[in-house]
Amino acid sequence: MRKNKLLQLFMPLAVVVLLLGGCSTTNSRSVKSAGDPVASQTKANKKTQSAISSLDSELTEKRKEITDLKAKLAKTQPAASESSTSAAATTASDLANLDYTGQQEIIVNKNNPAFTDADLSTAKGAWATYSDLDGQNRVTDANALLNKSLMPTAKREPLTWNPTGWHNKKTAHGWLYNRSHLIGYQLTGENNNPKNLMTGTQTLNTPLMLAHEMDIAYYLKQSTSHYVRYEVKPIFRGNELVAR
Structure with a gap:
């Protein structure tokens, strides 16, 4: 009779322990599952940041190229203007009548030797x-x-x-x-x-x-x-x- 009572007492305890063990396993898996999306997002963010940095670097280089080209254009425009003005003189007599104004070379006949x-x-x-x-x-x-x-x-x-x-x-x-x-x-x-x-x-x-x-x-x-x-x-x- 006493043995039966002990068995009845242990059985609920075993059920409780099993239930608690099951709960513990379920919670652990839930935490792990919840951590995967965060890790994936972190990795994706790093990749995006790397792409942004690369584009920023390219943009900086392009801006520098544009600045250099603008500076070069600003230097060549006055010379081109002077050349086109002087190029109006095409005949020998026209050229003979030109006076030196600091420019040693001019374009003649729109650079067409004919x-x-x-x-x-x-x-x-x-x-x-x-x-x-x-x-x-x-x-x-x-x-x-x-x-x-x-x-x-x-x-x-x-x-x-x-x-x-x-x-x-x-x-x-x-x-x-x-x-x-x-x-x-x-x-x-x-x-x-x-x-x-x-x-x-x-x-x-x-x-x-x-x-x-x-x-x-x-x-x-x-x-x-x-x-x-x-x-x-x-x-x-x-x-x-x-x-x-």
Whole structure:
């Protein structure tokens, strides 16, 4: 009888313990399940923040590029305006009447040299011609279809020919005048040719003319199939002996 009472007492206790154990397991799973969305959201937030940082960096770089381009545009606009104004002078007489205003280069004829198809033909290969001196012994015109085949291999000899207007003077910055080739020696090998030499200021000869000649020489050296149609025509005002 006593044994039966003890069994009856333990059975409810066991049920209570089992119920409590079940509750404990259920609560643990519930907490774990509740934690997964938070972890996922945290991971997603970090990814979003990383993307935002990357876009911010790209935006900063683009803004800098825009600022640099605006600054470059601001510098080139005045020069373009000056060039377009000066380019109105297209004939020899128009150019001869221009006075120096601090700008050493201008665009002529909207940068269209007006060469014909015959002028540009490479059928006969490279060539160079130099027009006769005028009545005052001034150079008149030099034309060429430049190619690597015309470029000299020998070292240039000293210049001995004095072109018209040659009265030199040395200044603090060097010689005032240079003997200037219409077509540079490195392009055709013509050196002491009276038809290819004129009196030019030092800044005309170098760096201005030399810079263009170096660009052309570099292009020609890249391939024997490269050609450049080239013409140089000095402009004189009236009977002046030094070209404008």
